[in-house]
Amino acid sequence: MSNIENYCGSNFGAYVRYIEEVREMSKRIKAPYIDPDTTYDDSQSKYYIELTKFLNKQEEKYIDEEKQWKYIFENNKDEPDGIKVKKNGETIMVLRSDQLGFSAIHEDTVGKVGHLYYRYLCVAKDADVNWLAECIWSTRTIGGGFIWPINKIGRKQTNYNITRGRWLEDRVDFTLMEIKHYFDWLKNDKVKGHCFECDLLHTAVCNENTGMNEWLEHFETFETYVHYFKMYPFVKKDGGEYIPINIVESDIYEGVYKLLNEDKRRRVIRENGESEVLKKIIDNVSNLIIKRSEIIQKVLDDTI
Secondary structure (H helix, E strand, O other), X not given: OOOOOXXXXXXXXXXXXXXXXXXXXXXXXXXXOOOXXXXXXXXXXXXXXXXXXXXXXXXXXHOOOOOOOOOEEEEEOOOOOEEEEEEOOEEEEEEEEXXXXXXXXXXXXXXXXXXXXXXXXXXXXXXXXXXXXXXXXXXXXXXXXEEEEOOOOOOOOOHHHHHHHHHOOOOHHHHHHHXXXXXXXXXXXXXXXXXXXXXXXXXXXXXXXXXXXXXXXXXXXXXXXXXXXXXXXXXXXXXXXXXXXXXXXXXXXXXXXXXXOHHHOOOOOOOOXXXXXHHHHHHHHHHHHHHXXXXXXXXXXXXX
């Protein structure tokens, strides 16, 4: 297991036993697990405290004050919970994280085969439960999430968090490709007919209630976004630009990296019954998140 601190609880052994019980009983029983995305109260807020530190460090490093306002990020204990984004002294949005590593096995995902970890548990009858728990634990680290603004009115999270789970299967490669499309769209003056108009992210960007356009536009280019959020493990340079790695067709452990092909953005998790395919996706994402977490931890430790 990675030495990087996780933010999903301290009782790993109990979580392994829980997954074993779920496999045997297929019952919705409460898990000894804390989702980092929901750690807002005083006793469980370290994840957001560390994210806030990271954002402030990156803001100083990558945002040019001569071109635009530098944001100030503050940990927020008030409603709505999350990370405050301040511009010129005023709070303009609140951010929350969205896990890269798929929804964990817990009482809300048991019985739902669209969730990768539970799907694998159902398909692989000889699944190594300890290995599966380690993969989930290792993705609940400092590099394990995207960060989005929550809706300014109504729902306490962005709709994109929900829709990307349903239609993009929570895949980090699909999500990064949509973010890349957004910046290409900006570069082309939001031209009509751009492929970004078919993306789920386009709906969020065009809805002023989400704050998504203001958030993403702050980074100006996909390259800056990759540098700012240390997404290096999830992308490779091709023709001078960053392209997301295909988390299904790559084999990170063997050092085989396949780039995401625009024509292959189809759902595979819900429909796939091959345990080895599902296992490779889990392994790939776990390894990549560990690499990203190690990079972010170095930023926090001022060693890079």
